Amino acid sequence: MSPADPPPDRLAPRDVLAACLHLIFPTPCPVCAGRLDLDRVSDLCGRCWTRLERMPTEGCARCGWPFPSSAAAGGTEAPLCQRCRETRDHFRLARAALRYRDEGIARAAILLAKHGRRLPLLRELGRLLAEEAPTYLSLREWDGVVPVPLHWARRWRRGFNQAAVLARAVGGRHGLPVLARALTRLRATPLQQGDFDARRRNVRDAFGVATEAGLAGRRLLLVDDVFTTGATADACAETLLRAGAAEVGVLTLARVE
Numbered sequence: 001m002s003p004a005d006p007p008p009d010r011l012a013p014r015d016v017l018a019a020c021l022h023l024i025f026p027t028p029c030p031v032c033a034g035r036l037d038l039d040r041v042s043d044l045c046g047r048c049w050t051r052l053e054r055m056p057t058e059g060c061a062r063c064g065w066p067f068p069s070s071a072a073a074g075g076t077e078a079p080l081c082q083r084c085r086e087t088r089d090h091f092r093l094a095r096a097a098l099r100y101r102d103e104g105i106a107r108a109a110i111l112l113a114k115h116g117r118r119l120p121l122l123r124e125l126g127r128l129l130a131e132e133a134p135t136y137l138s139l140r141e142w143d144g145v146v147p148v149p150l151h152w153a154r155r156w157r158r159g160f161n162q163a164a165v166l167a168r169a170v171g172g173r174h175g176l177p178v179l180a181r182a183l184t185r186l187r188a189t190p191l192q193q194g195d196f197d198a199r200r201r202n203v204r205d206a207f208g209v210a211t212e213a214g215l216a217g218r219r220l221l222l223v224d225d226v227f228t229t230g231a232t233a234d235a236c237a238e239t240l241l242r243a244g245a246a247e248v249g250v251l252t253l254a255r256v257e
């Protein structure tokens, strides 16, 4: 297998085994420990699924960060939050569907899907993102979706790239081509830590363009699971713009508070 040729998503044998065992020995909801009822959505009970924390639709014109209601707008048509007034991003806008907060259900669900390798749960979260994305941005403004790539070794260990699963859900629902191989990770980066500047240094020169086909002059929507400081999205956006993309937007499943 070459780094540019990742394997398709696969269900690990242990996932299949876990599903079979669940039929015999029902397990509780991994988030609230309640009973997994008929309303369950994949691994989550119906109550947790409906309580996934949503982002408000009003906020910073660039990153979508919610303003305290009294500070909203300030008289301008495109208000920017403090982060965006101080940061020169390469993406035009970034939006997320869920709020990722400590002790939150969305955070627990995403960590479970990603690190617990629950691909069916991740696909359900992708369906939610695809269904609710039009609340936050106009999908008609974009020509294609591009997942943030994982380093191939990490992808191999996990069995899937969560960003690619989400991008396929969004592209499939809205009729946008998924440019799954547009971006590639040139090196494995240490886990992102610290503020925007530290994270931006961490991913400097980490991304490259695998193929320039379909990028020139296109308006591309970058898709990832979590937006923290925006450093990873910014590095990817810069790479896409350098390869000729007309502009880059960012859509993530969740936004860290």
Ligand SMILES: [Zn+2]
Binding pocket: 029, 030, 031, 032, 033, 034, 044, 045, 046, 047, 048, 049
């Ligand atoms: Zn629950």
Ligand SMILES: [Zn+2]
Binding pocket: 060, 061, 062, 063, 064, 065, 080, 081, 082, 083, 084, 085
């Ligand atoms: Zn902002």
